[in-house]
Amino acid sequence: MLIGAPAPELDASEWIGLPRPLAALRGRVVLVEVFQMLCPGCVSHGLPQAKRVEELFPEVAVIGLHSVFEHHEAMPPVALRAFLDEYRIRFPVAIDRHDGDRIPVTMRTYALQGTPSTLLIDRAGRLRQIAFGPLDDLALGAYLGQLLGEAGPDAEPAIELEPETAG
Amino acid sequence: MLIGAPAPELDASEWIGLPRPLAALRGRVVLVEVFQMLCPGCVSHGLPQAKRVEELFPEVAVIGLHSVFEHHEAMPPVALRAFLDEYRIRFPVAIDRHDGDRIPVTMRTYALQGTPSTLLIDRAGRLRQIAFGPLDDLALGAYLGQLLGEAGPDAEPAIELEPETAG
Amino acid sequence: MLIGAPAPELDASEWIGLPRPLAALRGRVVLVEVFQMLCPGCVSHGLPQAKRVEELFPEVAVIGLHSVFEHHEAMPPVALRAFLDEYRIRFPVAIDRHDGDRIPVTMRTYALQGTPSTLLIDRAGRLRQIAFGPLDDLALGAYLGQLLGEAGPDAEPAIELEPETAG
Amino acid sequence: MLIGAPAPELDASEWIGLPRPLAALRGRVVLVEVFQMLCPGCVSHGLPQAKRVEELFPEVAVIGLHSVFEHHEAMPPVALRAFLDEYRIRFPVAIDRHDGDRIPVTMRTYALQGTPSTLLIDRAGRLRQIAFGPLDDLALGAYLGQLLGEAGPDAEPAIELEPETAG
Numbered sequence: 063m064l065i066g067a068p069a070p071e072l073d074a075s076e077w078i079g080l081p082r083p084l085a086a087l088r089g090r091v092v093l094v095e096v097f098q099m100l101c102p103g104c105v106s107h108g109l110p111q112a113k114r115v116e117e118l119f120p121e122v123a124v125i126g127l128h129s130v131f132e133h134h135e136a137m138p139p140v141a142l143r144a145f146l147d148e149y150r151i152r153f154p155v156a157i158d159r160h161d162g163d164r165i166p167v168t169m170r171t172y173a174l175q176g177t178p179s180t181l182l183i184d185r186a187g188r189l190r191q192i193a194f195g196p197l198d199d200l201a202l203g204a205y206l207g208q209l210l211g212e213a214g215p216d217a218e219p220a221i222e223l224e225p226e227t228a229g
Numbered sequence: 230m231l232i233g234a235p236a237p238e239l240d241a242s243e244w245i246g247l248p249r250p251l252a253a254l255r256g257r258v259v260l261v262e263v264f265q266m267l268c269p270g271c272v273s274h275g276l277p278q279a280k281r282v283e284e285l286f287p288e289v290a291v292i293g294l295h296s297v298f299e300h301h302e303a304m305p306p307v308a309l310r311a312f313l314d315e316y317r318i319r320f321p322v323a324i325d326r327h328d329g330d331r332i333p334v335t336m337r338t339y340a341l342q343g344t345p346s347t348l349l350i351d352r353a354g355r356l357r358q359i360a361f362g363p364l365d366d367l368a369l370g371a372y373l374g375q376l377l378g379e380a381g382p383d384a385e386p387a388i389e390l391e392p393e394t395a396g
Numbered sequence: 397m398l399i400g401a402p403a404p405e406l407d408a409s410e411w412i413g414l415p416r417p418l419a420a421l422r423g424r425v426v427l428v429e430v431f432q433m434l435c436p437g438c439v440s441h442g443l444p445q446a447k448r449v450e451e452l453f454p455e456v457a458v459i460g461l462h463s464v465f466e467h468h469e470a471m472p473p474v475a476l477r478a479f480l481d482e483y484r485i486r487f488p489v490a491i492d493r494h495d496g497d498r499i500p501v502t503m504r505t506y507a508l509q510g511t512p513s514t515l516l517i518d519r520a521g522r523l524r525q526i527a528f529g530p531l532d533d534l535a536l537g538a539y540l541g542q543l544l545g546e547a548g549p550d551a552e553p554a555i556e557l558e559p560e561t562a563g
Numbered sequence: 564m565l566i567g568a569p570a571p572e573l574d575a576s577e578w579i580g581l582p583r584p585l586a587a588l589r590g591r592v593v594l595v596e597v598f599q600m601l602c603p604g605c606v607s608h609g610l611p612q613a614k615r616v617e618e619l620f621p622e623v624a625v626i627g628l629h630s631v632f633e634h635h636e637a638m639p640p641v642a643l644r645a646f647l648d649e650y651r652i653r654f655p656v657a658i659d660r661h662d663g664d665r666i667p668v669t670m671r672t673y674a675l676q677g678t679p680s681t682l683l684i685d686r687a688g689r690l691r692q693i694a695f696g697p698l699d700d701l702a703l704g705a706y707l708g709q710l711l712g713e714a715g716p717d718a719e720p721a722i723e724l725e726p727e728t729a730g
Contacts (some may be wrong), residue, residue, distance in 0.1 A: 100475075100482045105439060118367055136478035141434075144470035148434045200278075200285055203370020204377065211375040267642075267649045272606060303645035308601075311637035315601045445701075452701055534619055537704020542712040544705065
């Protein structure tokens with residue numbers, strides 16, 4: 063539905079780390095990792111994958127979005143801060159705003175099915191992928207490679223990654 | 230050295246499966262997995278990764294190249310056939326030609342450092358990457374995504390992969 | 397220090413699940429998995445291993461001990477309950493009592509170095525092993541096999557496990 | 564059938580490494596890893612597990628048995644030697660004798676179903692387990708712990724393993 067259209071702004075009640083609104087990231091490829099700190103698939107797969115993307119692709123802006131839709135009382139900001147500290151997650155995390163509904167605002171805006179979900183946004187600020195559940199590294203790499211290869215509003219040249227060699 | 234130049238043809242003394250010379254693959258992205266059947270890193274990493282590329286990216290032509298440079302007497306064609314059967318490797322495999330030198334011909338032409346090595350060739354037939362040793366799935370995916378996103382000689386449109394969802 | 401001596405009782409401020417004091421488990425081999433819900437090594441290694449022990453060895457009594465010594469405000473009982481629910485942990489969990497010290501009582505009694513820690517108690521109620529950090533499955537299996545093979549106070553016969561066969 | 568009875572001697576046409584007939588190992592717990600060098604489950608699971616048993620339990624005598632029952636022409640001794648060298652397998656390997664039948668002699672004697680198979684023999688020389696297919700580390704550890712805890716013909720004391728601690 064939203065694929066190909068401008069990505070709606072994240073509605074954060076709070077940022078942990080420097081705020082990084084999507085509007086400020088035009089010209090860059092953006093990966094938004096939507097998670098809950100007590101979601102096993104986020105802890106074992108989604109968040110470690112987002113960390114590796116951040117390490118491997120300096121050109122990709124990686125952002126976390128903490129979208130709590132269950133066990134709300136167990137995941138307040140103080141717990142999230144401890145979690146991010148323990149798991150060494152350094153990228154900025156937006157806390158998805160609650161307006162009284164069980165499901166937070168940004169999660170509703172993007173019509174997400176659950177966590178983990180991975181959003182990919184191109185250099186022009188358009189939403190290009192929503193993946194729910196574990197996303198294969200090869201497939202995620204291919205999405206990113208394609209988006210990185212596209213010219214942005216300022217027509218940056220395509221990325222050339224360094225080949226990795228055996229130790 | 231060779232990066233960016235037309236990829237030299239594979240010099241095969243024999244093909245297992247249908248022969249697939251590079252010249253016949255113009256217009257497609259090609260992955261050549263260079264291996265030895267008794268190389269542990271090829272068995273645990275390189276070949277399984279090549280199989281997953283073949284499954285996930287139908288547009289990529291995957292080819293094996295058996296470049297034996299050690300233990301030659303242990304890896305004759307009859308053993309290679311048994312190996313490919315046991316490991317359920319279905320893509321075509323070229324046996325790199327020996328001309329008397331310990332190192333086979335194609336391996337010397339590409340100046341490969343060892344096995345596993347992964348070669349990536351673009352739609353225009355140019356060599357774009359040589360990776361020696363274990364290659365991260367995210368990085369390989371990104372290379373492929375970028376090459377798949379490029380127009381070929383016949384200017385095919387970019388690939389749009391299906392997002393993968395949770396079961 | 398404590399190895400070989402009677403295992404001190406767990407000092408629980410609360411049990412989640414049916415209380416299982418050590419005194420009630422005489423005659424059985426007991427594994428106590430000491431963890432914190434926000435400790436990455438506990439989540440990725442210690443707790444999944446304890447779950448597998450419970451599945452594979454019905455004769456071993458598996459107990460969790462939640463010994464919080466950091467980020468106390470992030471891991472109250474309400475959060476622990478949500479965590480156990482999300483991670484499908486069914487064995488009983490004792491919450492290690494706090495008496496004002498940063499380190500809870502049972503953790504001090506056993507002089508534990510951190511989490512995850514795994515305690516093994518024999519059929520006679522004696523502490524036989526304290527392992528801090530990730531414990532290899534083969535090594536843990538060997539400890540358990542040895543303890544299961546020992547006669548208890550009531551001289552039960554040694555356990556004969558079923559061999560596992562390929563699918 | 565054979566479980567509990569004296570383990571029949573391995574019938575080797577050749578040993579790679581120092582010959583280690585079972586008769587010479589009385590008083591020790593013995594693990595015999597039955598494999599074929601081109602069997603994927605042996606390469607990915609059975610052999611690495613046997614190597615870890617050898618490293619972790621110095622009291623266990625680990626032996627390989629190469630029982631070729633398919634692709635015979637692809638796995639002659641010269642190929643097996645190259646395989647053992649590449650995979651850094653240091654324990655002695657008996658080559659199961661062929662007498663004209665497709666299935667070699669020791670494999671028939673033990674009525675094995677295929678490879679990998681793991682045989683466990685106690686200090687008194689009795690066969691105690693035959694496991695076909697991937698064997699869980701916890702289960703294998705438990706078998707070994709139980710056998711190591713049993714008195715042998717010379718009534719050696721039970722093994723006490725060192726606990727493993729976090730780095």
